Amino acid sequence: MTTLTINFFASLREELGASAETLPLPAQVTNVGQLVDHLVDIRGERWAALQDKSRVLVAVDQTIVPRSHVLRGGEEVAFFPPMTGG
Amino acid sequence: MTTLTINFFASLREELGASAETLPLPAQVTNVGQLVDHLVDIRGERWAALQDKSRVLVAVDQTIVPRSHVLRGGEEVAFFPPMTGG
Amino acid sequence: MILVQTQDFDIAEQYCGLREEAANAGAIVTFTGLVREFYESTTTLEPRVESLFLEHYPGMTEKALVDIETQARARWDVQACRVIHRVGELRGGDQIVYVGVASTHRGDAFAAAEFIMDYLKTRAPFWKRQSTSAGAQWIESRAADEAARERWVTDKTDPDVPH
Amino acid sequence: MILVQTQDFDIAEQYCGLREEAANAGAIVTFTGLVREFYESTTTLEPRVESLFLEHYPGMTEKALVDIETQARARWDVQACRVIHRVGELRGGDQIVYVGVASTHRGDAFAAAEFIMDYLKTRAPFWKRQSTSAGAQWIESRAADEAARERWVTDKTDPDVPH
Numbered sequence: 001m002t003t004l005t006i007n008f009f010a011s012l013r014e015e016l017g018a019s020a021e022t023l024p025l026p027a028q029v030t031n032v033g034q035l036v037d038h039l040v041d042i043r044g045e046r047w048a049a050l051q052d053k054s055r056v057l058v059a060v061d062q063t064i065v066p067r068s069h070v071l072r073g074g075e076e077v078a079f080f081p082p083m084t085g086g
Numbered sequence: 087m088t089t090l091t092i093n094f095f096a097s098l099r100e101e102l103g104a105s106a107e108t109l110p111l112p113a114q115v116t117n118v119g120q121l122v123d124h125l126v127d128i129r130g131e132r133w134a135a136l137q138d139k140s141r142v143l144v145a146v147d148q149t150i151v152p153r154s155h156v157l158r159g160g161e162e163v164a165f166f167p168p169m170t171g172g
Numbered sequence: 173m174i175l176v177q178t179q180d181f182d183i184a185e186q187y188c189g190l191r192e193e194a195a196n197a198g199a200i201v202t203f204t205g206l207v208r209e210f211y212e213s214t215t216t217l218e219p220r221v222e223s224l225f226l227e228h229y230p231g232m233t234e235k236a237l238v239d240i241e242t243q244a245r246a247r248w249d250v251q252a253c254r255v256i257h258r259v260g261e262l263r264g265g266d267q268i269v270y271v272g273v274a275s276t277h278r279g280d281a282f283a284a285a286e287f288i289m290d291y292l293k294t295r296a297p298f299w300k301r302q303s304t305s306a307g308a309q310w311i312e313s314r315a316a317d318e319a320a321r322e323r324w325v326t327d328k329t330d331p332d333v334p335h
Numbered sequence: 336m337i338l339v340q341t342q343d344f345d346i347a348e349q350y351c352g353l354r355e356e357a358a359n360a361g362a363i364v365t366f367t368g369l370v371r372e373f374y375e376s377t378t379t380l381e382p383r384v385e386s387l388f389l390e391h392y393p394g395m396t397e398k399a400l401v402d403i404e405t406q407a408r409a410r411w412d413v414q415a416c417r418v419i420h421r422v423g424e425l426r427g428g429d430q431i432v433y434v435g436v437a438s439t440h441r442g443d444a445f446a447a448a449e450f451i452m453d454y455l456k457t458r459a460p461f462w463k464r465q466s467t468s469a470g471a472q473w474i475e476s477r478a479a480d481e482a483a484r485e486r487w488v489t490d491k492t493d494p495d496v497p498h
Contacts, residue, residue: 010227010299011310062232064295078229078297082313085226085257085298086205086269086289086441096390096462097473148395150458164392164460168476171389171420171461172278172368172432172452184347191369191428198371201364201448203441206354208361265354278366279483282449285364289441320442 002073004035009080012056015049025073032058033067035077050079057082088159090121095166098142101135111159118144119153121163136165143168173253174237176228178260186254186272194251194274201281202272203289209264219304226259226268229297233257236296244273244288248280255288257298290320336416337400339391341423349417349435357414357437364444365435366452372427382467389422389431392460396420399459407436407450411443418451420461453483 007020029038036050050056053067059078060069071077093106115124122136136142139153145164146155157163173189175181183204190200207224237255244250252274262268271288275281300311336352338344346367353363370387400418407413415437425431434451438444463474 007229009229009297010301014310059229059232059297062229062235078232080229080297081299081310082318083294083296083298084300084311084313085228085296086293086317093392095392095460096464100473145392145395145460148392148398164395166392166460167462167473168481169457169459169461170463170474170476171391171459172456172480183350187346187367196371198369200367200369202367203445204350204363204365205441206361206363208359208439276371277479278368278449278452279479282366282445282452286441286445289445316440316442 004071004073005076007076007078009078011081012049012079016047025071029071031067031071032060032065032069032077035071036067055081090157090159091162093162093164095164097167098135098165102133111157115157117153117157118146118151118155118163121157122153141167173255174234174241175254175256176230176233176237176259177256178258180258180267181256181270183267183270186256186270190252190254190272190274196276197251197274198276199278199281200272200274201278201285202270203285204267205269205289207262207264207266207268219306221264221302221304223303224262224264224266224268225301225303226257226262227299227301228257228259232297233259237292240288240291240295243291244284247287248284249275249277250280250284251275253284253288255292257292257296259298287324290317290324293317294321336418337397337404338417338419339393339396339400339422340419341421343421343430344419344433346430346433349419349433353415353417353435353437359439360414360437361439362441362444363435363437364441364448365433366448367430368432368452370425370427370429370431382469384427384465384467386466387425387427387429387431388464388466389420389425390462390464391420391422395460396422400455403451403454403458406454407447410450411447412438412440413443413447414438416447416451418455420455420459422461450487453480453487456480457484 002025004023004025006023008016008018013019029035040047056079058065060075088111090109090111092109094102094104099105115121126133142165144151146161209221241253250273254272256270258268271285273281273285294317301308302311372384404416413436417435419433421431434448436444436448457480464471
């Protein structure tokens, strides 16, 4: 079974109480949107925050991607709120 | 009889061999365009360079004005090529 | 040159570097971002900012900034470019970000510097948390920043816009 | 603050002044113009510029720059502003002009600084004469500079356009 590295940043990290972890990638999860749904399934409703596309951005291997981005296993996935640098 | 102060700058100053002078203002000269025509009349064809609106700008009392700007006497008039500062 | 660092930077040193690198530049445009002591608040109360913490995503930050600089160099004449972003704990009035661009003409220098800032604001993974007498809170992103970035998008099917 | 001077200026000193004057600025944009060693030529020959002489119209220069700064302050949030233009004899690589603007947000700082430069280029009475090994000549105005200024004109019957 392949795994994913998942990182959470800023307000999302505090809200979910999670910063970095390794997660097994189930066979039925083939893209980012499905990964989010899977996290809500196994962790509970609080994680539904990840489903709000306007409030949560996703990067795979350090590049911002849409929810339709395909996952093959081994990727570094990150969830975070819109950036506020500069 | 009222007078005008006339200044010439940059390439125009060199071209006309004139930098600053005081000129009596004839009664028939009531605006900048007429002043230019008057200068060509009394100084000769070389001064027709002043008639080219795209190559010669005019300032009256240190503000850029169109050729239709009215002259009453006592003004400081300046002729110069398009600016190239900065 | 891209730097992500906790320490402060010296704008005179950066400017000298840009002048040395850019052989025949006619224009240098610099942007410096400062920590404001009062941020817009959703309430009418605007407590004074005591400190600001800059979190970032190490690795992706540098990658995003290099990508933004590369895009700017592809679109405009950029003879030299420097981007510095601080992370960690900052105080009101502190310098937070620097962008310097040297170009042959001023139009390119202005456009490239503003482009880099607009993309940096919305595409580089930095997040600000401010601490005031009323407690700590994460600063919300501004719709104006996303709008500023979208001005530069010529291909509206740009794949970097998440959907 | 408007300065027309023969001596050089220190961008670090100007920047410190802007930070001190602007109480709650979040953005400082600066433009510095440098004497390029090679200007575009109408011929294919481009001799190296040995020196550049900046002539101006004393009195009108200051008046034009104050007017440009006033227009910028009317259109954008400008907390502090500095414009310095050198006149007289300059050499390749020398600093020639400085514009610094401090604003609450970056959009205003970028727009005001670029506006000031675009107007300064076409509305402030400065003229450049360059000396090269091929002799001295007055630099021709660029149509691109006039076009850059016209971008900012919202009222197309603007009386400052000569006709």
